[in-house]
Amino acid sequence: xxxRFNLAAYRQRAQVETVMSMxxxxxxxxxxxxxxxxxxxxxxxMALTHNLMILMWIEVFY
Numbered sequence: 566x567x568x569r570f571n572l573a574a575y576r577q578r579a580q581v582e583t584v585m586s587m588x589x590x591x592x593x594x595x596x597x598x599x600x601x602x603x604x605x606x607x608x609x610x611m612a613l614t615h616n617l618m619i620l621m622w623i624e625v626f627y
Contacts, residue, residue, distance in 0.1 A: 588615050 592611050598604040 584615070588612070591615065591618070 588611055592614065596604040596607040596611075598607045
């Protein structure tokens with residue numbers, strides 16, 4: 566396991582955890598799609614909505 570451990574990727578874990586927490590708080594904790602493909606679509610839309618909300622917040626407050 567130690568030979569395959571990517572230390573650079575692990576150091577970004579805090580950023581990933583923060584973004585996932587923000588998405589869960591704002592948009593819900595689970596994807597509502599029934600099939601795998603609809604769940605993937607829901608997750609992509611959640612990420613897109615999250616990014617748009619951040620861009621709107623930056624434009625309004627800065």
